[in-house]
Structure formats: C-alpha cells, structure tokens
C-alpha cells in the first residue's frame with residue numbers, strides 16, 4: 001500500500017513507496033499513487049484481456065443454435081454468458097485506473113487496441129467448440145492463474161473468479177471431445193481436424209517469444225506478469241500432451257518429443273509471420289469480428305442511453321430528496 005495524495009509528498013518518496021510495495025509483493029490499489037507507465041500498461045493489458053473475452057463470445061456463439069442437444073446448448077450458453085461476465089469484470093478493473101469502457105470499445109473497433117489472436121479463427125465444426133474449451137480455455141487458465149497474483153489489486157481479484165469459471169470451461173470442452181471420440185469414425189475425424197486447426201494458434205495466445213516481447217520485462221518487474229510468455233507456453237505444452245494421449249488425438253507437430261533431461265516437451269517452430277499478420281489485424285475472421293462488435297455497439301446504443309438517462313434521473317431524485 002503506497003501513499004495516497006492527501007498530503008504533500010514529493011514524487012521520489014512516492015516512487016520509493018511504490019517500489020517497496022512491489023518488492024514486498026503487496027498489492028497496489030486504485031487510490032494508491034502509481035507511476036504513469038504502470039497505469040498505462042495495466043490499462044493496455046486489461047483492456048486487451050476484456051476485449052478478448054467479449055470477442056471470444058462470437059466463435060462459440062455461432063454454435064448456440066446448432067448444438068446437438070438441449071444439454072450441450074445449455075452448457076454452451078452458460079459458457080458464452082460467463083465470457084461476457086469476464087469482460088465486464090475486466091472493463092470494471094480498467095475503469096479503476098481511470099479508463100472508460102465506451103472509449104476502450106471504440107479503440108478496439110478502430111483497431112487501436114487488440115484482442116487475443118486466437119479469436120481470429122473460425123469455428124468450422126461442432127468439435128471446434130470442444131477444442132476451444134480444451135485448448136483456448138486451457139491456455140487461458142495457464143496464463144491467468146499467475147495473474148491472480150498480479151500486483152494490481154482489482155486485476156488480481158477479477159482473475160480469481162474468472163479462473164474458477166475457466167476451469168469449468170476447459171472441463172466441459174474436454175468432456176465434449178471425450179464423448180465424440182467414443183462416437184463414430186466421422187466424429188473422431190471431426191475432433192482430429194479441429195485439433196489440427198487450433199493447436200498452433202493456441203500456442204500463439206501466449207504472445208511472441210520472450211526475445212521479441214517488448215512489454216514483458218517491465219511488466220514482470222512491476223509484478224503485473226509473473227512468468228514470461230515462453231515459460232507459460234512451455235507449461236501449456238507440457239500439460240496438453242498427456243491430455244491429447246488420453247483423448248486419443250495426435251497434436252499436429254512432428255517435432256513434439258519428451259526431453260527426459262529437462263522434463264519438458266520439445267516442440268516445433270511456431271509460424272511467427274502468421275502471428276504478426278493476425279495481431280496486425282489481418283486475421284482470417286478479424287473483419288467480421290470487428291463488424292459484429294461495431295454493430296453490437298451501434299444497434300444497442302439506445303439501451304446504454306436509456307440506462308444512463310435513468311441513472312442520471314435516479315441520482316437527481318436521490319440528491320433532491
């Protein structure tokens with residue numbers, strides 16, 4: 001907990017107290033003084049995270065009407081609704097830093113802020129719903145559990161609830177695939193095809209290699225990130241390979257092999273050119289993802305206006321009472 005600005009303190013003392021709080025692994029809270037760079041990178045990362053949750057509703061949402069049973073539809077509906085909630089928690093965390101969620105949404109739509117590369121890929125079959133749960137939510141768990149210990153209080157606390165729900169997301173996806181793998185040959189082929197299409201984009205979720213990650217070093221020094229991109233990617237590969245074996249699918253990487261010396265799985269070269277194209281806005285589905293987000297903002301603007309007008313009237317009445 002560092003000093004707040006309710007007494008004259010010079011910037012050096014504030015910086016020293018901020019540094020001591022980070023060094024002690026204590027939390028920085030919204031009313032604490034913080035370096036502008038810390039605030040900016042938190043808004044950048046939390047906004048991207050929130051955008052990812054909201055855009056991530058689209059690929060799975062496309063299968064809500066085509067889910068093969070009422071049970072599968074109910075599970076998928078619950079998951080997609082969870083993602084919306086995750087977005088709301090994260091936009092609220094960004095707002096504690098002085099950001100405005102409408103402004104962040106505009107920045108996303110204008111291409112000035114990013115969302116996770118993974119949601120640039122289309123869901124071509126129902127098996128994709130299972131593979132997204134297994135791969136994408138599994139990657140999210142790998143990446144987000146350490147964020148429960150992020151130095152910024154509201155972000156870390158949002159992560160605790162989100163991670164609990166991600167565990168359900170990952171398990172429901174894996175169970176769906178287990179069921180399909182016990183089904184017909186066509187269903188097994190559908191699962192393998194989805195695994196082939198989603199494996200490498202899932203590895204890209206963890207970000208560029210550490211030697212090409214401009215934000216990591218500072219984010220780790222500030223305790224925002226607890227592990228590097230490559231560390232978490234390796235942890236994810238080590239977790240996924242045994243799961244693939246139990247499921248009976250083949251991960252599309254001929255270089256995948258266990259290294260008894262390190263205790264880790266070696267894996268092949270990621271196509272960083274594809275990653276850069278996707279992150280640069282040239283992903284396969286980016287245009288339609290952003291068009292739908294823009295339509296959702298514009299078509300529902302009247303709901304926001306009505307809610308804001310009601311809130312203003314309610315506040316005025318409370319004030320006058």
Ligand code: 3HC
Nearest residue numbers: 045049052114115116117140204205206207213214215216
């Ligand atoms: N997709 C899009 N952009 C990416 C990216 C990805 N997978 N990985 C990195 N980038 C961007 C970064 O945002 C940064 O660009 P910017 O400076 O314009 O923001 C640039 O590439 C360089 O990357 P860095 O490694 O330097 O950036 P970070 O230190 O921010 O690391 C990160 C990237 C690991 C994604 C980190 O931001 C992070 O951990 N974010 C929080 C978790 C998150 O956002 N997960 C996204 C998935 S959400 C999800 O899966 C929902 C689930 O319910 C399905």
